[in-house]
Amino acid sequence: MIKIKICGITNIEDALACSREGADALGFIFSKKSPRCLCEKDAKKIIAELDPFICKVGVFLDEEKEKVAEIARSLSLDALQFHGNESPVYCNFFKSQYKVIKVFFPGQKPLKEIIRPYAPDACSFDIQYEEKKRGTSTLSKEVLQEVAAFIKEGRRVIISGGLTIKNVSAAVKLKPYALDVASGLEEFVGKKDKALVRQFIHEVKYGASR
Numbered sequence: 552m553i554k555i556k557i558c559g560i561t562n563i564e565d566a567l568a569c570s571r572e573g574a575d576a577l578g579f580i581f582s583k584k585s586p587r588c589l590c591e592k593d594a595k596k597i598i599a600e601l602d603p604f605i606c607k608v609g610v611f612l613d614e615e616k617e618k619v620a621e622i623a624r625s626l627s628l629d630a631l632q633f634h635g636n637e638s639p640v641y642c643n644f645f646k647s648q649y650k651v652i653k654v655f656f657p658g659q660k661p662l663k664e665i666i667r668p669y670a671p672d673a674c675s676f677d678i679q680y681e682e683k684k685r686g687t688s689t690l691s692k693e694v695l696q697e698v699a700a701f702i703k704e705g706r707r708v709i710i711s712g713g714l715t716i717k718n719v720s721a722a723v724k725l726k727p728y729a730l731d732v733a734s735g736l737e738e739f740v741g742k743k744d745k746a747l748v749r750q751f752i753h754e755v756k757y758g759a760s761r
Contacts (some may be wrong), residue, residue, distance in 0.1 A: 553755055554729035556608060556709070557736065557748065559587035565743040566597050570605050572745075573752045577605055578632065578731070581622060582612035584680060586740045587733065591622055598626055608632050608652070616644055623649060632675065639668040646670075652709065657694040658682065666701075673707035673728055688713035699725050716750045723755055730755060 557569045558578030566577055579594045580587045589597075598607055609628045611619050613635035623631060623645070630650035633642055642651050653671040655662060656679045666674060676698050678688060690698070690712045702708045707728040714722060715735035722730055734740070736747045 553723060553727060555752055555755055556606075556729055556731045557733070557743070558608075558610065558711075558731055559585070559733035559737075559741065560597065560743075561587055561589055561593075561741040563597050563600050566601060568745050569743065569748055570602055572749050573756060574748075575606060575729070576608050576630070577601070578608045578610050578733070579626075579628075580610040581614065582610065582634065584612060585610075591625060594622075594626055606630060610634055611637075613637065616641065619645070630672070634677070639670070642669060642671055646672075654711075656682075657690060657697075662697060673709050674701065675709035675711055675731060677711040677731070678713065683713075689718060695721065695725065698727070702727055714751075716747060716754055719751060719754055720758070723758070 554575040556576035556578055557574045560566050560577045560579055569577060579589050582588055606629045608630045609623055610632045611634065619631065628649060630652060631645050632652040632654065634654045642653055645651055650672040652673045652675050653669050654675040654677050655666060656677060658679060659665045676690060698708060698710060702725055709729045709731050710722045710727045711731035713735060714730055714732040732751060736743050736751055738744045
């Protein structure tokens with residue numbers, strides 16, 4: 552069954568609601584470039600309330616290794632997601648203690664050659680923040696075809712980039728390892744819509760086509 556990570560968690564109420572509805576992982580963003588950035592103190596309060604089977608993912612963007620290690624240790628994170636220009640050596644530094652997710656972007660060509668030196672526990676495909684600001688919010692059909700090839704190779708692939716209840720079916724058909732969603736389930740920035748969360752998880756995990 553496809554796993555679901557709900558990212559950009561900023562408050563306890565949303566975290567517990569997402570967990571209750573069946574999310575497998577919650578993402579906590581520690582990059583100040585994101586409007587959903589969370590401080591370590593607030594993240595700790597939320598994580599303390601989570602049930603023990605939820606995967607806690609820290610999301611970082613070109614952060615110093617020492618800072619990442621400090622936050623990960625303090626919050627007892629399960630996985631680290633690197634969303635910037637982190638090198639293979641940088642990512643491998645954390646693999647002995649944490650699951651590592653490396654994010655790649657469709658504008659990076661040739662994508663297969665860029666991915667080759669990395670050995671993450673999962674590869675995620677998303678739209679770069681600058682592109683999102685310019686209006687590109689979802690992965691194109693061409694990119695999804697490229698991503699499908701990685702899935703067929705047996706890689707753990709996470710599909711992200713503007714997922715909503717209206718467009719998630721196309722991603723589900725590819726049978727990726729997981730889907731990663733944030734803004735598509737929000738009432739407003741940083742606040743999840745419980746009804747959308749419920750519908751999204753139900754569509755992915757229990758939809759009629761599954």
